[in-house]
Amino acid sequence: MPPCNVRGGIFFLGSKMTKMAQVAEPLLKVRGVDKHFGAVQALYGVDLDLPAGKVTALCGDNGAGKSVFTKCISGVYQPDHGEVFWDGQPVHIHNTRDASRLGIETVYQDLALCDNLDIVQNMFLGRERLSRYLLDEDDMERAAAETLASLKVTTVRSIRQPVASLSGGQRQSVAISKAVMWNSKLVIMDEPTAALGVVQTRQVLDLMKRLRDRGLAVMVISHNLNDVFEVADRIAILYLGRMVIQDDASKFDRQRVVEYMTTGGKGMKAAAN
Amino acid sequence: MAQPVEIPPDPTAAVQAAEAEVPPELIAQSFGEYVRAWAARLRGGDIGVLPVVVGLVAIMIVFEIISPNHVFLHADNLVNLFEQSAVFMVLAMAETFALILGEIDLSIGYLGACGAVIAVQLVQPVTTGWPWWAAIVAALLACAIAGAIQGTIITRLGIPSFIVTLAGYLIFNGVMLILLLLGPFSGYPNLASSDTNVQVLYNMMAGTIDPTISWIGMGVVVVGLGALMWFGDARRRRAGLVAPPPSLTLLKIGLIAIAGIVVVAICNINRANIGVLAGVPWVVPIVLAVLAAWTILLERTKYGRYVYAIGGNAEAARRAGINVALIVTIAFALCSMTAGIGVLLYASYIGGMSNNVQGGQLVLFAVAAAVIGGTSLFGGRGKAIHGVLGGLVIGGIYNGMYLQSLDVQRIFIVTGLVLLAAVSIDALSRRGKVSGLGLTRR
Ligand SMILES: Nc1ncnc2c1ncn2[C@@H]1O[C@H](COP(=O)(O)OP(=O)(O)O)[C@@H](O)[C@H]1O
Ligand SMILES: [Mg+2]
Numbered sequence: 098m099p100p101c102n103v104r105g106g107i108f109f110l111g112s113k114m115t116k117m118a119q120v121a122e123p124l125l126k127v128r129g130v131d132k133h134f135g136a137v138q139a140l141y142g143v144d145l146d147l148p149a150g151k152v153t154a155l156c157g158d159n160g161a162g163k164s165v166f167t168k169c170i171s172g173v174y175q176p177d178h179g180e181v182f183w184d185g186q187p188v189h190i191h192n193t194r195d196a197s198r199l200g201i202e203t204v205y206q207d208l209a210l211c212d213n214l215d216i217v218q219n220m221f222l223g224r225e226r227l228s229r230y231l232l233d234e235d236d237m238e239r240a241a242a243e244t245l246a247s248l249k250v251t252t253v254r255s256i257r258q259p260v261a262s263l264s265g266g267q268r269q270s271v272a273i274s275k276a277v278m279w280n281s282k283l284v285i286m287d288e289p290t291a292a293l294g295v296v297q298t299r300q301v302l303d304l305m306k307r308l309r310d311r312g313l314a315v316m317v318i319s320h321n322l323n324d325v326f327e328v329a330d331r332i333a334i335l336y337l338g339r340m341v342i343q344d345d346a347s348k349f350d351r352q353r354v355v356e357y358m359t360t361g362g363k364g365m366k367a368a369a370n
Numbered sequence: 371m372a373q374p375v376e377i378p379p380d381p382t383a384a385v386q387a388a389e390a391e392v393p394p395e396l397i398a399q400s401f402g403e404y405v406r407a408w409a410a411r412l413r414g415g416d417i418g419v420l421p422v423v424v425g426l427v428a429i430m431i432v433f434e435i436i437s438p439n440h441v442f443l444h445a446d447n448l449v450n451l452f453e454q455s456a457v458f459m460v461l462a463m464a465e466t467f468a469l470i471l472g473e474i475d476l477s478i479g480y481l482g483a484c485g486a487v488i489a490v491q492l493v494q495p496v497t498t499g500w501p502w503w504a505a506i507v508a509a510l511l512a513c514a515i516a517g518a519i520q521g522t523i524i525t526r527l528g529i530p531s532f533i534v535t536l537a538g539y540l541i542f543n544g545v546m547l548i549l550l551l552l553g554p555f556s557g558y559p560n561l562a563s564s565d566t567n568v569q570v571l572y573n574m575m576a577g578t579i580d581p582t583i584s585w586i587g588m589g590v591v592v593v594g595l596g597a598l599m600w601f602g603d604a605r606r607r608r609a610g611l612v613a614p615p616p617s618l619t620l621l622k623i624g625l626i627a628i629a630g631i632v633v634v635a636i637c638n639i640n641r642a643n644i645g646v647l648a649g650v651p652w653v654v655p656i657v658l659a660v661l662a663a664w665t666i667l668l669e670r671t672k673y674g675r676y677v678y679a680i681g682g683n684a685e686a687a688r689r690a691g692i693n694v695a696l697i698v699t700i701a702f703a704l705c706s707m708t709a710g711i712g713v714l715l716y717a718s719y720i721g722g723m724s725n726n727v728q729g730g731q732l733v734l735f736a737v738a739a740a741v742i743g744g745t746s747l748f749g750g751r752g753k754a755i756h757g758v759l760g761g762l763v764i765g766g767i768y769n770g771m772y773l774q775s776l777d778v779q780r781i782f783i784v785t786g787l788v789l790l791a792a793v794s795i796d797a798l799s800r801r802g803k804v805s806g807l808g809l810t811r812r
Contacts, residue, residue, distance in 0.1 A: 173689070192691075193689055193690075193691055194691045197691065203689075205689065209686060209689075210683065210686055211678070211679045211682035211683040211686050211687065211750075212682050212683060212750070213678060213681065213682035213683075213750035213751055214675075214678060214679060214682055218675065218678075218679075222675075222679055222686070222687070222690040222692075223687075223690030223691040223692055224690075224691075225672050225675060227672065230671070231666075231670045231671060232670055232671060232672065232675065235605070235606060235609060235611055238611050238612065239609070239611065255612055256612070257612040
């Protein structure tokens with residue numbers, strides 16, 4: 098990605114060039130994001146591009162800052178510095194509502210669903226449909242069923258069962274489908290397959306591919322390199338709060354990813370020299 | 371807000387719980403399947419209202435057998451029992467708002483009593499002489515404001531509801547005593563009066579509705595409710611949405627109709643020793659109105675959905691964009707307002723207010739009634755109807771033991787044991803998912 102200022106470019110270039118610049122623009126572009134908690138600097142000037150129709154895997158060792166970065170773009174935290182561009186426009190995401198208004202939906206590693214509510218209730222939580230001041234349960238149930246069917250999430254017995262009764266994979270599927278139902282453009286998932294069995298992981302990975310095929314931008318955090326190489330079109334690697342590399346997945350092999358995750362690529366550079 | 375620890379979901383436990391926790395009407399297609407699914411759920415520990423209904427029947431049978439001259443099931447005693455229970459029912463419905471959130475409100479006994487004193491004082495002809503409806507509105511408004519203040523302290527300062535409302539318990543006990551001493555009533559403002567305006571409050575509990583009108587009113591309610599249930603379920607079945615089988619809908623409507631007929635028939639029996647006293651007491655429609663209002667609010671509105679969501683997972687609710695502090699504050703206001711209705715019924719029952727009102731006992735019975743009825747102490751689960759059923763259980767024990775001329779200490783012990791049993795069932799049905807009593811959250 099050339100480090101030129103595209104907005105400046107738009108200002109000076111002709112209309113034809115403007116269109117081309119917009120097409121090349123990733124859906125979400127993050128530049129120079131810093132974040133600290135007290136004395137702990139969690140992120141140092143992080144840059145990242147998330148193009149539409151691509152799965153971007155964000156890798157990094159424990160404590161690298163992946164979850165913090167995710168929360169900075171989903172409105173849970175405010176970055177200290179840095180810029181965020183959405184479709185090329187600078188935006189400020191102050192809270193999770195701002196993020197969902199843009200079309201950013203996050204499937205959190207923790208605390209995503211209310212166990213005591215059923216699938217329909219969870220999928221519409223915070224955005225219930227009403228008819229004459231009362232909840233329009235029929236309409237919501239129909240829409241939820243359609244979304245689940247279109248994503249081939251068919252293993253649940255009834256969409257009126259509480260999510261407490263679902264398996265881990267089903268819960269993740271519900272959380273992800275919820276994101277799709279809101280016509281989101283970017284879905285962020287923080288370790289969606291941690292704690293899942295083989296079959297359930299399969300379900301979730303397939304679901305990610307379906308989102309990508311629908312033209313959504315997907316960012317997935319994962320420790321599991323099998324998963325990463327299976328679904329990712331692009332790989333970005335954080336090391337101690339710094340973005341050390343981001344490139345097409347085809348440019349990586351396992352060893353290279355592990356190297357960047359554990360040393361930040363110092364070893365690679367030494368080898369190259 | 372502290373960053374929550376990252377807990378990976380436990381898929382094995384969820385799978386094991388699955389069979390038991392799926393509400394049977396959601397997976398069953400026919401009546402037979404429904405019954406089997408329900409039995410499976412019972413075995414799995416998800417209990418619903420069955421234990422409390424069984425308990426109620428047991429209480430009736432036992433006390434009818436042992437009561438002197440078998441007076442327990444006499445019409446006059448049953449109506450009296452309902453009137454005694456009504457206070458517990460309404461207070462339990464109040465407490466349900468706090469319990470669903472995983473919180474508790476210990477202040478509602480004395481806070482509700484303050485509301486009742488305000489209403490009783492305001493209607494007194496020799497002092498303010500307010501019309502009864504204005505006095506009630508003022509009383510309930512005062513309760514709601516006091517509840518909102520407690521809710522604000524709980525949410526904005528992050529102090530556990532247990533502590534804030536414990537302080538409220540003492541504060542409102544004091545406020546009640548001060549309010550009682552206002553006016554020339556020596557601390558005993560009462561409702562026994564020839565003034566028709568005052569009599570409205572006096573008759574809230576035991577004043578009767580004409581027997582014929584009782585029948586008509588019951589018919590309208592049952593037919594209306596039955597039609598709503600029948601056409602609603604039929605519409606959902608036609609649309610291919612999750613709905614119970616028609617036989618089950620019919621069974622539910624039938625049970626409601628039978629309950630309505632039995633209640634009105636019992637109330638219409640003459641229960642006076644001399645003269646005539648018959649008809650449904652006003653407290654019945656009042657309790658039903660509170661039940662209907664809070665059932666619709668909790669189960670059919672956005673607000674109610676958010677209350678359950680916060681009780682289930684406050685952090686998930688917050689991330690869904692829900693204003694958690696506002697919803698919780700409103701819940702405490704509604705809780706206190708409902709408590710005002712409850713203690714107002716109590717004032718109507720004893721014919722006034724005095725410093726004999728046991729606000730501490732009332733709140734404990736309210737929590738007990740809600741939990742006995744099936745509301746969870748651990749948050750996320752509970753309904754207004756649970757308060758009504760649990761209130762009947764407590765009223766039944768109270769009344770039955772009173773007929774045995776048992777001392778109040780025995781009544782306390784038995785009620786406490788029943789509460790302990792209900793809480794144990796609640797805790798067991800959660801099997802390891804226990805979190806806390808609102809003491810550690812937020
Ligand atoms: N709320 C917080 N307060 C203080 N420090 C935090 C907070 N959240 C994360 N951190 C710190 O930021 C760093 C990155 O954490 P995180 O993003 O969770 O790592 P991971 O890449 O494993 O998801 C860690 O050093 C962590 O201790
Ligand atoms: Mg993390």
